[in-house]
Structure formats: C-alpha cells, structure tokens
Amino acid sequence: MGVRLAAVLAALAATAVLGGPGRALAAGGRAAVLFTIRDPRITESSGLAASLRHPGVLYTHNDSGDAPRVFALGPDGRVLATLTFGGAHARDWEAMAAGRDTAGQPALFLGDIGDNLHGAWPTVSVYRVTEPATLGDATLPATRYRFRYADGARDAEALLVDPRTNRLYVASKEPGGGGLYQAPATLRTDRVNLLRRIASVPPTITDGAFSPDGRTFVLRDYLEAHAYAAPGKQLASFELPLQLQGESITYASDGRAVLAGSEGAGSEVWRVPLPAAVAEAATPASRAPTPPGPVPPAAGAPSPRGRDAMLLLVAVGVAALLAGVARRRR
DSSP: OHHHHHHHHHHHHHHHHHOOTTOOOOGGGOOEEEEEOOOTTOSOEEEEEEOSSSTTOEEEEEOTTSOSEEEEEOTTSOEEEEEEEETOOOSSOOEEEEEEOTTSOEEEEEEEOOOTTSSOOSOEEEEEEEOOSSOSSEEEEOEEEEEEETTOOOOEEEEEEOTTTOOEEEEEOOTTOEEEEEOOSSOOSSSOEEEEEEEEEOSSOOEEEEOTTSSOEEEEOSSEEEEEEETTEEEEEEEOOOOSSEEEEEEOTTSSEEEEEESSTTOEEEEEEOOHHHHHHHSOTTSOOOOOOOOOOOTTOOOHHHHHHHHHHHHHHHHHHHHHHHHHHO
C-alpha cells in the first residue's frame, strides 16, 4: 500500500509541475493550448515556424535521428504535408525559421546546428527550401550554407531570421550563458560563412524567433521566454507553460503572442500572449493595444511556479518516506 501511495503522490506531483489540462504558468495566466500534435511520426518536435505563404500553417521537424523533412501542420495540429529537403543530411536538426529565398519568395531555413559533444563539429549547416505554392507531400531542392563560429565551435538550438533583412542569427546553448551570433548579410554556398558574436544571451537557450515585423525577437529556455528590441537590449522575461522539454518557439502571425512547443509524443503547442511591455514594442500603433494582465504578486510573495516546486519537493519527500516504510515492513 505504501509503495502504491508513493507512486500516486509522485504522479500527482509531476502533474502539478508539468501542468495538467487547462493549466498554464505563463504571461498573465492567459496561455492556452492551441493544439496537440498526435501524428506518430512527430515525437521530438524541436522547432516551429509560421508559414509566410499559407495562413494558419505551422511547420515543425524532429530532432536528430529523423529523415531530412519538415511537417506542415494545420490549425488543428494535423499534418497537411511532409516536405523532404532534397540532398540534405539531418545530423542534429535543432531549429527552423521562416524567411525568403534569393528571389524574395517565402522560404524555410532549417538549422543543423546541434553539437551535443560541445565542439566536435568545426562547421554546422543551415538548409533553405522555397515554400511550395500548394501543400502536398514533396521533395524540394535544398540549398546548403555552411558556417563556423569566429570564437570556436559550440552547441546551439536557436535559429532566427530577421524578416526586414533576411539575415540569419544563431543563439548558442550554454549552461553559463551563451552568445547571439550574426551571419553575413549575404550568404555564400561556395565557402564557409563566419558567425560573429554580437551579444550575450541567457543560459540554456533552446529556440528563438523574430516577430513578423522584425521589431522584436524572443529567445526561450526550458521555463521562460526573453524578449528583446535589439541584440543586447532586453525588454522583459516572461514565464512559459511548463512542458516536458520545451524546445521550440515562434511568433503567432498576428504578432500578439508566441507559440511554444515541446519534444515528446503527443506534445502540445501553446499560444502565450505577450506581456504588455513586449506587445507595445512589437505592435504598431495602428493596432489596438493589448489588454493589461493581472496585477503581479507583491514582492516576496511566492510565484505559482515556486509553489509548484514546493509541492514537488513535499510530495517527493512523502513518497520517499512511504516507500522506506513499505520496505521496512517487508
């Protein structure tokens, strides 16, 4: 009985921390599940990008170990098409972003930029394909760009494309804080392109994205999103829904919210409204202002996330105690 009760308590604690249905610790507490990815082929959704050609369509891809392909998701999370990157190699695909090709047509950029060995790969790659005019399973010719970091190889999971200039940026993933790296204004396919560090970023960044108009960008870690008006000019940080392994983020097409995803089978994509400070910077004056969120807790008051952490510690402690009692009774 003790062991069974311990297991139940542990499950309840996990539910409290990871978030059950309709539960979100996010900006203003107004986050909501947009859809759930149920396709059995998508088990490690590691990137998100909103289509520039097909309204309401989101693209995602798996982490390492899958074919070089992306999935086009409809508003209900169902797969509308699978696009294979012809001639590409999926070593450690970690991020994607929407941008333009050399003719100015909507395109998808896919970042093969992961390096779990932290320095094993002297160069990394980004692949680009032009978005098809109609959605259907297809193999598209991919253009490959190779990169190296000016200050040495590193792990990264965030790829961003500025919609104003089509310039690429990469944010490294480092426990003590990483860097934001800028690619050349014009990319070359016949040589390795140099990534230069232009700003510092928080620790453990797992993805990032520019707003549709390029006025702001966000970087996410496993718990929060950090919004910037420019490299090194942070606007605010705000909580994201607690997810199993949150590794993807993009802006909603209206620019008023971010969409956050996670690895894992049956993962949810959440719509998280931007905090007022970020929405004001990201939203042109012609648009209606974002309604203010609830008053934040007073200084020193425990946050909802803090209370969940306390609940987890208490539940795990009780579970361990009961498990020990059960063993002694045997």
